[in-house]
Amino acid sequence: MKELFILAVVTVFTLATYYLVEPFAHSKMHKHVESEKFAYADLPALTKKGDANRGKDLVMGAGACTGCHAIKVAGLAAPMDPVATAQSYGVNTPDLSNAGVVYDAKFLAALIKNPAHALKVEHKYDAASGKVHPMAQFGGAGGDLDQEVADMVAYLQSIAVKQDKLTPKMAFETACGRCHAMKYENWTQIGDKPSFKMKKDELAFDIQVIDYQDALTKYMGKLPPDLSMYIRSRGEHYISTFVENPQHLIEGTAMPRVGVTAETAEKVIEHLADAGDTKRVERDEVGKKVMVFIVIFALFAYLWKRSIWKDLH
Amino acid sequence: MAHFTKATSVHDWINQRLGIDTVRRVMATEYWIPKNINFLWAMGMVLAITFALLLVSGIFLLMYYQPNVNTAFDSVNYTIMREVDFGWLWRHVHGVAASVVFLVIYIHMFTGIYYGSYKNGREMIWISGMLLFVTFSAEAFSGYMLPWGQMSYWAGMVITNLFSLGGLHADGIVEWIRGDYVPAQAFLDRFFMLHVLLLPLAIMGVIGLHFGALRIPHVNNQDGEELDFEKEAAKYKAGDKKGSKVIAFANDFMSKDLFVVGIFLIFFFYLVFFHYDFAMDPVNFDPADGLKTPAHIYPEWYFLWSYEILRPFSTNIGLMAFGFAQVIFFLLPFLDRSPNAIPANRRGLFSLWFWAMLVDMIVLTAMGKLPPEGIFSTIGLVAALVFIGLWIALPFITKSEKKA
Incomplete structure (x- = not known):
């Protein structure tokens, strides 16, 4: 026809x-980058089986983690507030409460031994620049280094919430939230912005955020972007592969490899979708109904056309 | 003064005062359309419906949009997309319709070219249609500024820069258009005004002209047959609907239109709900930043062909080629020297010209988006030259065409 x-x-x-x-x-x-399934193949596998009890002593020990890191679940508060910490180190040091579930075990072990290497930011801290990564390398507490690191990782895993209790918001805050704000979810780099009764209190909070951002800008070279609309501007695949290894997509970027597990990455992306594509479920539901309606409309239109045109031909 | 009698019904009361029976007869039941047409003749109705969708969704968006450089982006992406019930739906309908309307315009245009519906008295239909193309283009461009994302800002920067007219360095004109040295508040405000007031008014006016232009020469038909509309209409009115070569606009033509509209809307709403990304560039979901140029700046797909006529040349020649591309379609009825108003496939060389032009514009469109490197810039340059060459060749190949 x-x-x-x-x-x-x-x-x-x-x-x-x-x-x-x-x-x-x-x-x-x-550039199209294939996902490596968060395998971190460049990092050595854990050979030793860790012991959480020994790990606890190492993590809490003198000169180890708690000098800089909070572990709220173990009752340890941060030594300094976020702004002062950022002004000292460039960025707030993460609370380690959920590090064991958010980050890959291999990555954690490599990070403890050599942060700049695990984070893939050695280009920022090469010998020529004379700069060193603000997180000190763990040189060992006198025993077998690999065993000690495995113990520390085991301890962090033992105190973290279970995978199914880790919400998308928690995953985002732990993995991304110290550098990236998310205005549409009311998130600043120093935490959720509370609602204030007094303008003066709000301004005081805003000044803290600005102070923090100034320190962070100095540390990173530019202020890391607000991620509110990233699910629409970058899309799921880009975000996932970028988080997995930022250098693959933007060579030389100051953004470190985050080292999250595949499950955590999915949760981070879900949180981004909750911020920038909130109506996705409603869209699919309404979409199906509209399609049904419009098909029926077209069908009736066809019948009407046929009834009229049978007199014309 | 006319003589009024006591009304026998509400209809009669209105009819005595507004003559609605006459309006209905003139506009619908005795507005004659050739019977020998295909679904491409329904594109006018499809465009009218799409324009209505744009207008209605635009009115809803306008209730929440804020034309301010500090709040525009959030008023779209936060307020409309998150806070307002079904705000996302209006935005996606508006964004997708803005893109799809151009697809239909192009189909409508190439239908006109193929069937020769721009000559032998139908010149004003073509010219008013091209005016609509230009006003729709301006409407699309001004609307694209409003979300104040990265592409809004940088497309605004690039396109307004064209008005410096290359080697003439008429920077004063650019600043006058922008109201500033760079796109900023004054720029956003005036494009907002253009988008929601002046251009829609102009479009509605030109739509009226376009419809009016159809009245005297009548709609063309599939075989370019010259019909005696009065004779055929008389046949139709005498009851010989089967034998008559014309049909009434309503309900005959309308019932077919509506069926085509139904099929179109299936396609349209599929895009709105399940495949909207092509019409809403990801880059525009980054807020405008005058200090950060995006890696690739390109217009929406419907402007790509003319963008690619600008791009492969040096500044001045590019601008001249671009100017040529903008006006040349207007001149089609006069560049086509053949008296034949029949389908292209019966017009010898013109048939080749038609398909070459269509393919060339698709190639230009593709190259306009691709980065101008290596083989792509060569193909783009060749396609741009072919475009210009085809227009120069048109009078010659149509002049030698035999009278059908």
Whole structure:
């Protein structure tokens, strides 16, 4: 039938244009990076079985983690407030309460031994620059270094919440929230912004945020972006592969490899979707109903057309 | 003064005062359309419906949008997308319709070119249609500024820069258009005004002109057959609907239109709910930042072909080629020297010209988006030259065309 042939011609040219302008052009414009499934293949596997009790002593021990890190679940508060910490180190030191579940075990072990290497920021801290990463390398407490590190990782895993209790928001805050604000979820780098009764109190809080951001900007070279709309501006695949290894997509970026597990990465992305694509479930539901309605409409329109045109032909 | 009698019904009361029976007859039941048409003749109705969707969704968006450089981005992405019930739906309908309307415009245009519906008295239909294309383009561009994302800002920067006219360095004109040295508050305010007031008014006016232009020459048909509309209409009114070569606008033509609209809306709403990314560039979900140029700046897909005519050349020549591309379609009825108003496939060389032009514009569109490197810039340059060459060749190949 002639009309169907014409429709086929229109469709072919439309689809050809679409293909060239969208999938094809974007494949040429943006580097495609395959996910490595958060395997961190470049880092050595853990060979020793850790002991959480020994790990606890090491983590709490003199010169180890708690000099800088809070562990709220173990009753240890941060030595300094976030702003003062950022002004000393460049960024707030993370609370280690959930580090054992958020971060990959191999990554944690490598991080304790050599932070700049595990974080893939050695280009910032090479010998020529004379700079060293603010987190000190753990040189061992006198025993077998690999065993001690495995013990510390085991301890961190033992105190962390279980994977199914880790909410998307917690995953985001632990993994991303000390550098990235998320305005649409009311998140600042120093925590949720409370609602204030007095303007003066709000301004005081804002000044703290600005002080923190100034220190962070100095540390990172520029202020890390607000992530409110990243699910729409970057998309799931980009975010996932970028988090996995930022250097793959932006060579030389100051953003460290975060070292999260695949499960945590999924939760982080869910939180980003909760901020920037809140109506996705409603959209799918309404979409299906509208499609049904419009198909029925087209069907009736066809019947009406046929009833009228039978007198014309 | 006309003589009024006591009304026998509400209909009669209104009819005596507004003549609605006459309006209905003139506009619908005795507005004659050729019978020998295909679904491409329904594109006008599809465009009218899409414009209505744009207008209605735009009115809802306008209730929450804030034309301020500090709040515009959040009023769209936070207030409309998160806070307002179904705000996301209005935005996606508006964004997708803005893109799809151009697809239909292009189909409508190439239908006109293929069937020769721009000559032998139909010149004003074509010219008013091209005016609509230009006003829709301005409407699309001004609307693209409003979310104040990265692409809004940088597309605004690049396009307004064109008005410095290259080697003439008319920077004063650029500043006059922007109201500032760079796109800023004055720029956003005036494009907001253009988008929600002046251009929609102009579009509605030109739509009226476009419809009016159809009235005297009548709609063309699939075979370019010249119909005696009065004779055929008389046949139709005498009851010989089967034998008549014309049909009434309503309900005959309308019932077919509505069916095509139904099919179109299935496609449209599929895009709105399940495949909207092509119409809402990811880069524009980053807030405008005058200190951070995006890696790739490109217009929406419907401007790519003319962008690619600008790009492969040096500044001045590029601008001239671009200017050429903007006006040349207006001149089509006069550049086509053949008296034949019949489908392209019966017009010899013109048939080749038609398909070459269509393919060339698709190639230009693709190259306009791809980064201008290596083979792509060569293909883009060749396609731009072919575009110009085809227009120069048009009068010659149509002049030698035999009278059908």
